[in-house]
Amino acid sequence: MVMADRYNRQxxxxxKESQEKLEGAAVLIAGVGGLGAAVAELLTRAGVGQLTLVDHGRVDWPDLNRQLLYCEAxxxxxxxxxxERQLRRINSRVKINLLEQQIDPSFICPTEISTVADCLDNYVSRFHLEANLPDETYLVHGGIEANQGQxxxxxxGTSQPLADIFTGVQQPRGEIPVNGPGAAIIAGYMANELLNTILGKPQLLDRFLIVGLGDLHLDFLDV
Amino acid sequence: MITVQFYSLIRLLLKQEKVELPAIGDETVGQLIHRVQKQIPTPFIHKLLDDQGKLLLGTIIMVNRRNIHHLKKLQTPVKDGDVVAFFPPGAGG
Known part of the structure; x- marks a missing residue:
């Protein structure tokens, strides 16, 4: 086997045609924490051509239970x-762009992006992100809290805005409880859906997948 | 019938996915919530409404896919065939 065989299993x-689509895709990952780090790693391993990562945080001890790209050092x-360093070690063929900033009303989405992963940890930033996306952009939203995720x-421009769907929902005060397996499960569903979306077959368009992480139930909610 | 669906933490609390109730004339979402509570032994209204009966900010209530904040909030009418959902989303990432 040689490097060219790296995608054989998928x-x-x-x-091959789908693999070429992935290699031609540009995805923005907003938030590189519990969900975003795992999503970034999975898309990198899958060979998505270009990833733009947006975050402004620094690694802290409470991140290490779930944020897979980071370690004590x-x-x-x-x-x-x-x-960026970790993802390049995993797959040097993927182009990694960094936007070290908060997502606020001035956020500008790079023009080449067609698919966005909302891996953010608060509603205000989520709504700013969505508001600043060009029409027709696909937004794959993920959220997790305690033993549930969606x-x-x-x-x-076509779907109900996330800001409308979540109107009236308030950010919980304090730290949000979350563990490593839960974040990895929701991130796995997100990465799967991002790949589906790039390949033109989103399975969760206007449809929540709601995951019970404690009792392992799955539900759908159409919006 | 009106179908009321429970999601995530509400579903875990109530240990059931949904309840179906016959429609009655001129009922609102606010009234429906109290009627659902009478059908279910586990108290859950405190997850949706405060002591003054106003909407709390942790759970989305949808009628036929629309957040009631964009309809008439607790005064949103419900009728036969409607699907009402209680969904407290996960906020973290």
């Missing part, structure tokens, strides 16, 4: 810098 699943360092795909 090409056997979805074919990274404490206090820029998450994006560490994420994933949905929305298309800007």
């Amino acid at each position: 090409i056997a699943l979805w074919g 990274d404490i206090g360092r820029s998450k994006l810098q560490i994420a 994933v949905i795909t929305l298309q800007k």
Whole structure:
């Protein structure tokens, strides 16, 4: 086997044409924490051509139970810098762009992006992100809290805005309880949906997948 | 019938996915919540409403896919065939 064979196992699943689509895709990952770090790693391993990572945080001890790209030696360092280093080690063919900033009303989405992963940890930033996406952009939203999580795909300009769906929901005070397996499960669903979306077959368009992480139930909620 | 669906933590609390109730004339979401509570032994209204009966900010209530904040909030009418959902989303990432 040589490096060119690195995608053999997944090409056997979805074919060469789909692999080429992935290699031509540009995805923005907003938030590189519990969900975003795992999503970034999975898309990097899958060979998505270009990832733009957005975050402004530094690695801290409470991150290490679930944020898969970081380790003890990274404490206090820029998450994006560490994420970039780790992702390049995993797959040097993927182009990694870094936007070290908060997502606020001035956020500008790079023009080449067609699919966005909302891996943020608060509603205000989520709504700013969505508001600043161009029409037709696909937004794959994920959220997690304690023993529950959800994933949905929305298309800007066509779907109900996330801000409308979540109107009236308030950010919980204090730290949000979350563990490593839960974050990995929701991130796995998000990465799967991002790949589906890039390949033109979103499975959760205007449809929440709601995951009970404690009792392992799955529900759908159409919006 | 009106179908009321419970999601995530509400579902875990109530240990059931949904309840179906016959429609009655001129009922609102606020009234429906109290009627659902009478059908279910586990108290859950405190997850949706405060002591003054106003909407709390942790759970989305949807009628036919629309957040009631964009309809008439607790005064949103419900009728036969409607699907009402209580969904407290996860906020973290």
